[in-house]
Amino acid sequence: MSLFVDAVGFGIASGAVIALGAVGFTVQFGISNVLNITYGALMTLAAYLGLVLVGWHLSVWLALVVVAVVIGGISVAFNRALVSPLVQRGASPFGLIVVTVAAGIVLQYVVTAIAGPQAQTYGEQGNSSIGVLGMTFSVAQVTIIAITVVVMLALHLLLTRTQLGRAMRATASNRTLARSCGIATDRVSDLAWLLSGMLCGAAGVALAITVVSFDFTLGATFLIPMIAAAVLGGVGQPYGAMLGGLVVGLVTQITGALWDPSYQDVVALGVLIVMLLVRPRGLFGAAWSARRLLA
């Protein structure tokens, strides 16, 4: 039983990281309608940038913030230099997926060429732990959960309480109409790529902290549970991705603990496929879509 409780604790911590990544992935998709597979490789880049900063004796948390900003900038540049010009020239959605897959592979190889293929680590983040309801969390896990909760709340307030956030949702819902209201939808797209990149960077560093040891496959491996979380929540819906992240985290950690950790991803994907057969529009189906944020 305690094994199960511990697994739930790990599931929540892992779910927090997945949610951070999945929300970033889904916000950008919801607004620009481009499936950005490069996201995984950007996450790897984030982990290695974090490594450089930690090497300069920065704390991992400061590194997380700095990397989030840097990856945010790279994400905007990626959109401006590659994605947006292709969209303007009428590239098909399928063509764009191929481009983002290719860019991701190139980026992953560049990182490997510079940093080498060996496993890396930021080092152990202390070993004091905090008990909550019988579950044991490391201080690092609690910090990451706290960061995720704060980021999600901030995102919620941005999207629902500010004119800019409403403009983002309006752009996601109906781009032409948004422009007819005077909304500069290209700027809104930039902002979506920025937010998405920042969440990607934060998730990359948070992931490197939680898995302790990582290599160049970090982002590519993580992309699958993250997309699973986004799809589970209904693609393009940030609240769905938050909950999807938690579900995927719990399912993978509990099967890992009770069965065999090497089947984690298989089980996550199995659950995803069954869920989609039952509810093709994601966890909440049509009922949730009435309350969705990004269409």
Next chain:
Amino acid sequence: MSSADGAAPRIALAVRALAAGYGDQPVVEGVDLDVPLGQVVAVAGPNGAGKSTLLKAILGIARLLGGRITLDGADVTRLPLQKLARLGVGYVPQLDDVFDALRVRENLEMGGYLCTRRERAQRFDRTLTVFPQLTPLLERYVETLSGGQRKMTAIARVLMLDPKILVLDEPTAGLSPELSRMVLHEQVRVLGDLGTSVLLVEQKAVAALEVSDWAYLMVRGRVVMSAPAATILADPSMREVFLGGAGTAAAVEGASR
């Protein structure tokens, strides 16, 4: 509803020799069109005549292949839609005329995106006095509304922009005859009377003529008739040409009158 009286009115929107399409092949060609200040101008014609394409080319959505567009004398050819909004051009598309994923209140707030917080609050109150039926629906998501409520939200949203010129693409499409009548007579005509210039594309030709000052008939991408609406309605032969040209619309008209 007369307009052919004496002094030439100021022109809010002028279109000259417009050609437009989606590829390189023009769907619309050689169109000259004027919307005088504070008047309602209708463009009628059968399905596929290029009415929507004309509007979309004016608004920078469809591909403009040639011609010139001026707004109150200033050249706005090829200006993107969000810049036109700043110049006071309001647009209600035929389909997707609301933000489905937003609440009614938020739809109106987006309509007033360009104004200051104070102006927005004032226009919000004013818009709700025009559409009191929207008050109990403010917190509803638009995708849960009926067709009539959606159209009302769409028109309320565009009024929040306080447009100098309003471009409406088939505002009655998909609405019941009573609702169509209400939209055209109580909303479009009232706007015209309040001094807003309106460019209206409408398949229901007679209904459109009744609320317009001037009407154009488009067939296969070209303007084939242009006259004061009242003249067309009063002259049996013109009326016949107009309704004949509007084609299938005439049949629909019979049902809605």
